[in-house]
Amino acid sequence: MNRLILLATAFFILVSFKPDGGYKVGDVATDFKLLNVTGSKISLADNKVAQGFIVVFTCNHCPFSVKYEDRINDLNKKYAAKGYPVVAINSNDALQYEEDDFDGMVKRAKEKDFSFPYLYDETQAIARSYGATRTPHVYIVQKEKDDLIVRYIGAIDDNADDVAAVKQKYVENAVDNLLAAKPVSPDFTKAIGCSIKWKK
Amino acid sequence: MLLFILHLLFLLLPAEPVQEVTLEQFQTRVIQHDNDTLYVVNFWATWCKPCVAELPYFEAAGEKYKSQNVKVLLVSLDFIRDKQKLEKFVVERTIKNEVMLLNAGNPNLWIDKIEPEWGGAIPATILYRKGEKLFFREGEFQQTELDSLIQTKLN
Numbered sequence: 271m272n273r274l275i276l277l278a279t280a281f282f283i284l285v286s287f288k289p290d291g292g293y294k295v296g297d298v299a300t301d302f303k304l305l306n307v308t309g310s311k312i313s314l315a316d317n318k319v320a321q322g323f324i325v326v327f328t329c330n331h332c333p334f335s336v337k338y339e340d341r342i343n344d345l346n347k348k349y350a351a352k353g354y355p356v357v358a359i360n361s362n363d364a365l366q367y368e369e370d371d372f373d374g375m376v377k378r379a380k381e382k383d384f385s386f387p388y389l390y391d392e393t394q395a396i397a398r399s400y401g402a403t404r405t406p407h408v409y410i411v412q413k414e415k416d417d418l419i420v421r422y423i424g425a426i427d428d429n430a431d432d433v434a435a436v437k438q439k440y441v442e443n444a445v446d447n448l449l450a451a452k453p454v455s456p457d458f459t460k461a462i463g464c465s466i467k468w469k470k
Numbered sequence: 471m472l473l474f475i476l477h478l479l480f481l482l483l484p485a486e487p488v489q490e491v492t493l494e495q496f497q498t499r500v501i502q503h504d505n506d507t508l509y510v511v512n513f514w515a516t517w518c519k520p521c522v523a524e525l526p527y528f529e530a531a532g533e534k535y536k537s538q539n540v541k542v543l544l545v546s547l548d549f550i551r552d553k554q555k556l557e558k559f560v561v562e563r564t565i566k567n568e569v570m571l572l573n574a575g576n577p578n579l580w581i582d583k584i585e586p587e588w589g590g591a592i593p594a595t596i597l598y599r600k601g602e603k604l605f606f607r608e609g610e611f612q613q614t615e616l617d618s619l620i621q622t623k624l625n
Contacts, residue, residue: 333517367519403608404591428576431549438576459578462547464518465591465609 292401295457299325299411299418302396304359304389305372307379312387314357314411314418321353322412322421322448324441327402329362330374332464335405337430339382342406345426345441346386354410354445356386361397362405366467397466404463410444410454421448424459487560488546488553493574493583496545501601508535508623509598510542513572516559517548520610521593525565527613531620532567538624542567547592597623 293299303313314323326342328335346356364371372390379388391397400409410422422444427436440459447454491499500509512528514521525544532542544567548556553571560569574580581590585606588594597605597619604623611619 403589425578428578431551438578440578456578460581460588460590462577462581462590462592465520465593467520 292399292403293409293420293423295420295423295454297420299409299420300396300399301418302389302391304391304396306387306389307372307376307384308387312357312389317355319353320355320413322410322418324349324354324356324445325400325409325411326356326358326426327361327397327400327405327407327409327466328358329360329367329370329405329464329466330378331362331367331369332405334430334461334463338406338426339378339384341426341433343382343385348442349445350386352445352449354448358384358386358388359391359396360388361391361394361402362467363394363469365469370467394466394469402466404461404465406461406463407466408441410441410448412448421454422457424456425461428459430461430463487557487565488569488571490550490553490571490573493572493580496570496572496574497583499570500543500598504600506539506599508540508604508620510540510620511545511596511598512542513545513547513592513594513596515546515548515592516552516556518592524593524611524616525563527611527616529566530613531616534617535620535624540620540624544569546571599623 301314303311306312324345328338328342342356342358349355360370360375362370368374375388375390406426408422408424408426409420411418412421422441424440426441428438428440429436440456444454444457500511510528510531514525516522528542528544531540544565546556546569548571550571550573556571577590581588585596585603587606588608591608593610594608595611596603605619
């Protein structure tokens with residue numbers, strides 16, 4: 271009997287541990303409870319009225335993240351009222367980049383007047399479950415009964431360097447599709463970015 | 471005489487430290503079926519701290535294996551507008567490996583053409599020989615690790 275329990279436990283650990291797979295479009299995403307820059311802990315479930323969320327893995331130090339700060343703010347201003355607010359998460363190991371620590375997040379959120387929650391994934395568990403690898407890395411999730419379904423994974427748009435030269439606004443396009451009850455296309459894109467700094 | 475001196479000066483001038491390349495130019499360069507050169511291609515940028523940290527390992531490898539048909543190519547993904555900053559970096563750090571600046575437009579369209587498994591985070595490293603991809607990694611290297619990887623691909 272003991273052996274059976276041991277086997278079952280081993281199997282459970284095996285199936286629940288996804289080393290670098292993360293979510294694919296269509297998967298059920300986990301909720302979380304993480305510390306916001308305001309000092310309180312936040313879960314997606316706290317927001318009862320949202321239809322879904324634009325979850326953005328980002329950080330303070332990465333030049334690509336910095337390039338996108340205003341655009342992330344604009345996304346929230348445009349889509350929060352329509353039912354898709356932005357929730358930003360920093361999962362970087364602050365030992366490797368001091369400015370990515372919680373104090374750095376509070377400072378940045380103030381400086382840039384972030385209109386969205388900016389959460390600290392100190393254990394990196396959420397970045398690992400989602401499969402985020404770079405910053406910024408976006409996951410759009412849609413509420414379906416009690417679940418959060420992943421509808422889009424990827425880049426914010428097609429030009430990090432020059433907002434004036436952007437041709438494809440991938441995240442806006444995805445949310446617009448969801449709001450119009452249309453399939454999201456493209457639902458997966460790639461971008462260059464800083465790697466998420468995992469704890470050693 | 472003047473012409474001769476000018477010619478001499480021209481020869482003494484260092485070559486352009488960084489060559490800007492399109493995706494096609496980059497691919498033609500590493501996918502050469504007719505020679506035995508092992509291409510060690512490292513994708514990096516001056517703004518990427520872990521990339522800069524591992525650059526010396528690629529420099530050491532380029533020097534160590536240069537007589538063994540190994541070519542280390544440092545492909546920078548700096549913003550095109552930062553080319554001068556990149557060139558300054560290359561000159562100041564006396565980077566000996568060839569440095570290219572990839573100007574390929576929308577990353578969502580070209581990352582998969584280079585490597586479908588690559589999410590886009592840097593550093594990333596690919597080894598090619600005769601147009602064949604021998605190795606891919608999204609992530610950093612330790613010096614001994616890079617050295618033994620090249621050794622195994624040479625044997």
